Amino acid sequence: MQRRTFLASIGTAAAAATIGLPPEPAQATAHAPGACTYTWKNAVINGGGFVPGILFNETEPNLIYARTDIGGCYRWQEDSRTWKPLLDWVGRDKWGYSGVVSMATDPVETHRVYAAVGTYTIDWDPNNGAVLYSDDKGDTWGVAELPFKQGGNMPGRGMGERLVVNPADNTELYLGTPNGNGLWRSRDHGRTWAHVEEFPNPGNFVVDPSNPLLADNQGVLWIDFDQVGGRVYVGVADPDDPLYVSEDSGSTWQAVPGAAEALGSADGNRTIPGQSAVDDLNGYLYIVTSHDPGPYNGAPASGDGGRIQRLATGTGEWTDVTPAYNPRGVIPGFGGITVDRQNPGTLMAATRNNWYPDEILYRSTDSGATWQLSWDYAEGQDRHDRFDMDNAGSPWLSWNGENQGPQYAVKHGWMIDALAIDPHNSDRIMWGTGATIWGTEELTRWDAQGELIGQDEAGRRVALPVEKFTVAVRAEGVEECAILDLAALGGTLVSAVGDVGGFVHTNLDRAEPMIDTDWSTGTSVDFAQSDPNIIVGTGNVHGNEKGHVGVSTDRGKTWRNASRVEGVPGDGHGGAVAISANGSRIFWTPGSSEVTPVYSTDLGATWIPVRGLPAGAKIRSDRVDPSVLYAFSGGTFYRSSDGGATFADTGATGLPTAGVDDFRAVPRHKKHVWLAGRGDEKTGVTGGMWRSKDGGATWKQITAFDTAESVGFGKASKKSSYPTIYSSAQVRGKAAIYRSTDGGNRWVRINDDDHQWAWSGSAITGDPWIYGRVYLTTNGRGIIYGDIAR
Template sequence: MKRRTFLASVGAAAVAVGLPQTPAQANAHAHDAGAYTWKNAVVNGGGFVPGIVFNETEPNLIYARTDIGGCYRWQEDSRTWKPLLDWVGRDKWGYAGVVSVASDPVETNRVYAAVGTYTIDWDPNNGAVLYSDDKGDTWGIAELPFKQGGNMPGRGMGERLVVNPADNAELYLGTPNGNGLWRSRDYGRTWARVEEFPNPGNFVVDPSNTYLADNQGVIWIDFDQIGGKIYVGVADPDDPLYVSEDGGATWQPVPGAAEAIGVVDGNRTIPKQSAVDNTNGYLYVITSHDPGPYNGAPSSGNGGQIWRLATQTGEWADVTPGYSPRGVIPGFGGLTVDRQNPGTLMASTCNNWWPDEILYRSTDSGQTWSLSWDYAEGQDRTDRFVMDSSGSPWLSWNGEDQGPQYAVKHGWMIEAFAIDPHNSDRIMWGTGASIWGTEELTRWDNQGELIGEDEAGQRVALSIEKFTVGVRAEGVEETASLDLAALGGTLVSAVGDVGGFVHTDLGRAEPMINTGWSTGTSVDFAQSNPDIIVGTGNVHGNEKGHVGVSTDRGKSWRNASRVEGVPGDGHGGTVAITADASAIVWSPNNTEVTPVYSTDLGETWDPVQGLPAGAKVRSDRVNPSVLYSSAGGTFYRSTDGGATFTDTGATGLPTAGVDDFRAVPGHKNHIWLAGRGDTKKDIAGGMWRSKDGGATWKRIAEFDTAESVGFGKASKKSGYPAIYSSARIGGKAAIYRSTDGGNRWIRIDDDDHQWAYSGSAITGDPWIYGRVYLTTNGRGIIYGDIAD
């Protein structure tokens, strides 16, 4: 039944937002601004996708949510994803963390997103429910009186936000931290707590750890469309499942639920996800000892099960697969049913770290299961499908297959797991790095067994005809990029979790920089010889050095020598190379290790004299012997290639909150410094410039705060390089450009394009006037060009 009227609710306030504003309107105040077009440097994936939602009534209407990078809508014609939350600005950056997505099965143009990145004080704002009447092209905001955790433990459970298919004006929202179950009766515009719901949950991962101390709360809501029942999963092993048989007026614990799904091998477990078979009358529930997404098998044994509840009789059945190649199942992550073929369901492990995740499939309502891969002792692994990673060639992590552990895996942290309700051959699943999918899924059922027995009763691999699973993340750009270097025709990036990339074609995904970085933190190049590039990043263990060096414009890399005393885990810091490549200075991100320098491209290192540990370092872009550094309000200069630094004696710079400083290409001794300051310490931010190597500084009055600064091709042949900054001017956080040496500034982004946070690094292109590259915290590497 389609509901057109609604009852007023009290609680969360609805905020109407005039989104989006056109680029011309957004830039109306600018002196000479033209509209910009914005795109991503293509990586395809790069972050965790905890949810994929197919609309149940409209084919090809699919949404994907990410933990820090917003949500996306599938575009069937191009087989790409369209970002839907780029309008989120810096003041509400937490809205880029999407806890749950709900697609209306009645009025399919309606879609909803529960947002908020952290339930702890890292995010200063409360959460919200976003509502859209045009499939996410524009949104309204219903603010909530509590926080939500799109990047908190448990973010792959759910879905926590759902539309009632029997009354699509009614939505339910499960919340963490004792806030209980919430309901809207007016298409998500206003919300109120369901006071009749008795259990807000009590499961906490680790009460001694701030990040892990969340009460996981109310996890998911599901609908039995045969009997009209509403089921709610709760993070309480002693009382994990509730049902309402009167449209949500009253709620009761489901008999037998605690005994069935509340404990596995002595471990208290919670119901992570559910799926309903509305033909056969079953509710399936997967359990885990941990909300995910990082859990592994507990030391005492298996960590999860699959249970089936007959919704008409109340009978419980344990339908957990009886076999795992590893011997234990470390808890389940994803669960999905095939609505075209009742009785067919699939589940994924989370996390089966070695050698790979396992996908399970049943065609008889969980009575028997087949596996995506298996192996017999002494033989190679046998797989049902091949993984085609050509859409994201970096997914090998520059590794090689090692027996049953492949370089390209099913993934990890698989919690988004969905068979297309309109097409039994299509499935998509999200991982900690990408989305995988196939349109050949039912070939699985014709392959038979993977492993048999020989005449001696030994397990042996059988021959099967494999199908292909490929990358389905095109358009999902979820990396957290940290630094950029534009060489002209080549863009080098340092990227969180996936190291970094060298792009010679911004429209093509590239392999990962082969340095072993777990996270790239800083990149630089020799201004007078841009073929020589250096970078640094966090590494695991103590085998490789943190600094990488390329002498062929990023085509190949080698690791510089390790520096004794620098721990292997983390500590990438910043790196700078002189204009002529005669010296490298590396400052690890470690308060106990002072910076070092090398005059042989990282073969050997010597301690820098005169700099404190953790100081940021940059090179002058003209003078080959000069480098700069900043730490704690003191500005330093080296005139001997980084061997020694001395205090320039500069005053008036912020003593904390200096985010970035860069030297100007083509202008010896010119430096710009960006700082957000520190409001808690009453330290003002802003923008400063120096023309004498950092001895004296002038504050640029327009800036409230600034977080990054960079330079690109001048607007005129003999002009000053274009200056770009992610900053706040007149109270508006945006991307700004100056073409006259910093006298005038214009905003060049608009209210459609803000990307939540884009402050870590920014640079212009040295060959293309107006082109700017900027980092984001979850929307990848963005670049903009002046529109025609």
């Protein structure tokens, strides 16, 4: 194989390697009449989750990648200033590949890009991790499976890149791994991998051995190259031995002298090296440390949690260049660090989880000798900033709040591990947060501002005049929300969304403010079929003073929180909500195993316990008769004929006893109910799809499906009087999105292998006004909707 280096000329790209997926199985009715192709888009939210990594290619301008913890990775499109998703081909069988723990962009042959994938190192993800390799900038991928798991959504996912290309020999890549698996290497452009037996230390740092999610040995954290000195540096999660170097292309490795003292402790706290950045011209390696791997934790109780250390790679001299000042008093630790390659000696770093009032970006133009802050306090704790935050691209980033003194509604962010100055343009920087990507193309205006704070004649701290620049949303196209429920009213789409509450979309191409309720996570939404102006939703809340259910009577324009229900604790417990066909009664099943469902006849002002249902029973309304409600729990189907005051077992048999996540009543068809069951492998309960035409007394199984996760309804075709039915289901082992236009007799797959979105369709609905349109939930790729290709 031809060896290429950073200084070599770039040759013609090899043929792109496309991932091999299993052949498409026969459908319930293969090539059924009415089969057609679909186009797929996102309902625009822009962001909504953690972006732990942003990479600029060092050789090709405007070639930028971003990775997310559960929503795949993206490539920047300079012409439209949007991001293109690159992993939508990932299917349910390998859903963990949507968690991207690291990426590498080849500085020599820039068409090559790599992604280390795998969502959990615990058994939540049944598969091992992999390294994905692409020869066409991520348009197609090959897969190199690994014999261990990786943690794209585990603690430490914002560490420096664990996957790197050797710029001196771009056939060679290194991969740092968790849980004692050590350092790995590929010498064939990522196609095959082997353990680096010579590397001596797999790490030993564990956050909390008593908690399975936090019990990972963080392992080998990052790899970086000193291109002038020909050295390879590796950061390790071991406070006593945190840094290694090889000066002979990885044949031998030595612990770097003084590293334990520089990187392994801060004010008595044991710390680990989180990220690195190299200044090749001046011969410096910068390393930031934190007392834990993040991305959530704050400062330890015993003082500062991190440092910025500078290693002179030629002499081995260590210098502590930690900023001396934080308005908050202590620095909880550092996340991202970046060097300006156009202006050596200029670097920036971000605090990690400096929760109040905001994160701080530090900037130095003298190799860390002195620093300036992105904001500071003057006398009286007034806050003064170098830039304004423009959240027009994602209006929900205000979180429906207002500025409260120094704590702004629109923040610099939190969990800032992704921080990158464009190596081709000193004015451009991007950083990722727990919710979005921020960026500006005016960064060097910072240096003309001088200090933010000075002193008056009395020695009081006063603000100095600063001409601000603007930082704005740069997440357009990054859709990484986890969607929990959807309701399509016709012209309006309502969503319940993890971490950001939910949205009311009246224009699918426009990001909207979030629903103005107290939800931390929206869990369920519904609307009155005969009066769609009335919408209800529920979500998790913090504390015991807030109600979980939200109500709107003006089609989602305004919302109010319903009253709390006694006995339902705060801090979660959103559960599921339903509303009768005419909007006269709201039903709520709290997300608590000890509280039975309740209903309200006054839009949530007061609540009454439902009789006849066990705790946890999910309720749905008949979409025609307001006096009829349905419920399901543990294999038993219930019906109410008195407006939901009392429920009784219908006596139905043959339904699954576990693994039922969804059942829905059919619009304009009284007593028609469909039930989707994914089954439960642990208990041996089989799944599938069932339908009833008599209000749940008797059921017929739809034998086309092995399992089904969801069912929903949309506008009927011109040839049918029955609503179009949609389902996320499995047929002969293939999980996909299926549609029926004839009442469920024949089904056709409507998505393809390029559009699978990992785990999609746990809730699904058609559009009541637009034939063929379907809306899907995803776990990290936002709201997907499809239309028949015209």
